Amino acid sequence: xxxxxxxxxxxxxxxxxxxxxxxxxxxxxxxxxxxxxxxxxxxxxxxxxxxxxxxxxxxxxxxxxxxxxxxxxxxxxxxxxxxxxxxxxxxxxxxxxxxxxxxxxxxxxxxxxxxxxxxxxxxxxxxxxxxxxxxxxxxxxxxxxxxxxxxx
Amino acid sequence: xxxxxxxxxxxxxxxxxxxxxxxxxxxxxxxxxxxxxxxxxxxxxxxxxxxxxxxxxxxxxxxxxxxxxxxxxxxxxxxxxxxxxxxxxxxxxxxxxxxxxxxxxxxxxxxxxxxxxxxxxxxxxxxxxxxxxxxxxxxxxxxxxxxxxxxx
DNA sequence: CGACATTAAATGTATGTACATATATTTGCA
DNA sequence: TGCAAATATATGTACATACATTTAATGTCG
Numbered sequence: 001x002x003x004x005x006x007x008x009x010x011x012x013x014x015x016x017x018x019x020x021x022x023x024x025x026x027x028x029x030x031x032x033x034x035x036x037x038x039x040x041x042x043x044x045x046x047x048x049x050x051x052x053x054x055x056x057x058x059x060x061x062x063x064x065x066x067x068x069x070x071x072x073x074x075x076x077x078x079x080x081x082x083x084x085x086x087x088x089x090x091x092x093x094x095x096x097x098x099x100x101x102x103x104x105x106x107x108x109x110x111x112x113x114x115x116x117x118x119x120x121x122x123x124x125x126x127x128x129x130x131x132x133x134x135x136x137x138x139x140x141x142x143x144x145x146x147x148x149x150x151x152x
Numbered sequence: 153x154x155x156x157x158x159x160x161x162x163x164x165x166x167x168x169x170x171x172x173x174x175x176x177x178x179x180x181x182x183x184x185x186x187x188x189x190x191x192x193x194x195x196x197x198x199x200x201x202x203x204x205x206x207x208x209x210x211x212x213x214x215x216x217x218x219x220x221x222x223x224x225x226x227x228x229x230x231x232x233x234x235x236x237x238x239x240x241x242x243x244x245x246x247x248x249x250x251x252x253x254x255x256x257x258x259x260x261x262x263x264x265x266x267x268x269x270x271x272x273x274x275x276x277x278x279x280x281x282x283x284x285x286x287x288x289x290x291x292x293x294x295x296x297x298x299x300x301x302x303x304x
Numbered sequence: 305c306g307a308c309a310t311t312a313a314a315t316g317t318a319t320g321t322a323c324a325t326a327t328a329t330t331t332g333c334a
Numbered sequence: 335t336g337c338a339a340a341t342a343t344a345t346g347t348a349c350a351t352a353c354a355t356t357t358a359a360t361g362t363c364g
Contacts (some may be wrong), residue, residue, distance in 0.1 A: 004300070004303060004304070005300055006296070006299070006300060009303075017289075017292075018289055018292035018293050018296060019284040019285060019287070019292050021292075021296055022284050022287070022292045022295045022296055022299075023185065023283075023284055024227065025295070025296050025299045025300070026178070026181065026182050026185065026295070026299060027182050027185065027186060027227055028227050028299075029178065029182075029299045029302055029303055030178050030179050030181075030182030030183070031182070031227065031228055032303055033175065033178065033179065033302075034179060035230070035322090038322085047348095047349065047350075048350095049349090049350065049351095050349095066312075066313090067312070067313060067314090068311090068312065068313085075176065075179055075180050075183060076183055076350095076351075078187070078351070078352060078353080079350065079351055079352080080314090080315095080350075080351070080352085081313095082313060082314055082315085083314085083315090083349090083350080084349090084350080086314095087349080099312095102311095102312080102359080102360080103358085103359060103360085104311065104312045104313070104358065104359045104360065105311090105312055105313080105359095106312080106313065131175075131302055131303075132171040132174050132175055132302055133171060134301055134302055134304050135171070135174070135298065135301060135302065137169075137170055139298055139301070140169075140170035140171050140173075140174045141170050142294065142298065143174045143177070143178070143295075143298045144158070144170060144173055144174055144177050146287065146291055146294065146295045146298070147158070147174075147177045147178060147180075147181045148155050148156070148157055148158060148177070149155060149286055149287060149291070150181055150185070150283055150284055150286055150287065151155075151156060151161075151181055151184055151283070152155045152156070152286050187352090190352085194352095194353095199318095199319065199320075199352095200320095201319090201320065201321095202319095218342075218343090219342070219343060219344090220341090220342065220343085228320095228321075230321070230322055230323080231320070231321055231322080232320075232321070232322085232344090232345095233343095234343060234344055234345085235319090235320080235344085235345090236319090236320080238344095239318095239319080251342095254329080254330075254341090254342080255328085255329060255330085255342095256328065256329045256330065256341065256342040256343070257329095257341090257342055257343080258342080258343070305364105306363100306364095307362105307363095307364090308361100308362085308363095308364105309360105309361085309362080309363100310359100310360080310361070310362090311358100311359080311360075311361090312357100312358085312359080312360095313356100313357085313358085313359105314355105314356080314357075314358100315354100315355080315356070315357090316353100316354085316355075316356090317352100317353090317354090317355105318351100318352090318353095319350100319351080319352085320349105320350080320351075320352100321348100321349080321350075321351095322347100322348090322349085322350100323346105323347090323348095324345100324346085324347090325344100325345080325346075325347105326343100326344080326345070326346090327342100327343085327344075327345090328341100328342085328343085328344100329340100329341080329342080329343105330339105330340080330341070330342095331338100331339080331340070331341085332337100332338090332339080332340090333336100333337095333338090333339100334335105334336095334337090334338100
């Protein structure tokens with residue numbers, strides 16, 4: 001049993017109560033998970049938000065997505081999908097065309113190159129994604145219930 | 153019972169398993185909590201990382217802290233404490249002086265103005281910090297145990 | 305029809321994150 | 335002593351976040 005408690009991770013010996021500890025613990029653990037993932041993406045020259053947008057586009061494929069749809073499905077709704085798409089377009093991973101039926105909107109499509117890239121990444125990334133596998137299924141269910149309740 | 157499940161929040165109807173759902177849920181909830189806090193800080197012209205550094209400095213007061221000590225205690229250890237201190241110095245909330253006993257290091261001290269600011273913020277911020285209060289104490293304990301286990 | 309609000313996306317600006325590199329000081333040891 | 339390694343911080347660059355503002359297209363209602 002070599003679990004590292006949050007107290008030790010950030011060298012703060014005492015929390016006011018379990019709520020404050022939970023708050024810090026949640027932020028810290030989420031950041032920790034994201035860094036694990038980001039490291040796996042670096043060798044494919046993708047950042048985490050870029051990867052997430054590509055996954056949404058693959059889910060839509062072969063239908064296009066608009067910027068609005070990307071924002072709706074993104075975890076961080078206030079981030080700037082438009083500029084992340086810029087970077088993906090520059091790498092040839094997505095295309096942008098004005099939507100014919102609504103010229104305010106932009107149809108964004110994933111390219112073949114990006115689909116192949118995702119395919120190569122799938123196995124590699126999945127193997128590293130499962131830090132949560134340290135939990136039993138029951139514990140994972142419990143975690144989801146607690147998190148949903150926090151945002152109530 | 154109007155708990156909003158993560159499936160609905162990001163409009164993704166199906167997850168592969170409870171682990172994948174837990175991963176997404178954790179990242180999403182942490183971001184949600186941080187935004188709640190950031191909104192409370194905005195009226196005081198502080199960002200969340202700036203506030204966190206001020207709190208660490210208050211904990212040290214009247215002893216100074218070095219950049220190294222700030223990094224040790226920060227939640228995000230790879231971020232750039234030096235530049236956050238820049239911003240705080242520009243606002244007159246901290247002072248920087250070369251450490252006499254080790255001229256490589258910098259003694260960072262919180263100013264009276266910052267101590268007063270934190271005092272004004274304490275009540276305001278605490279009232280908004282406790283989104284986790286939707287949990288019972290037992291649930292908060294459970295959450296902490298699960299999070300520690302994930303990082304094992 | 306035409307002014308006005310609404311919607312979709314892009315842009316501007318300040319801040320922070322992530323990582324590599326630079327600069328200065330101190331330490332260790334041949 | 336002197337020189338390489340280690341330490342403490344700062345700086346450079348690319349990217350993302352947060353929020354306000356702008357631009358263009360569409361809807362609506364008098």
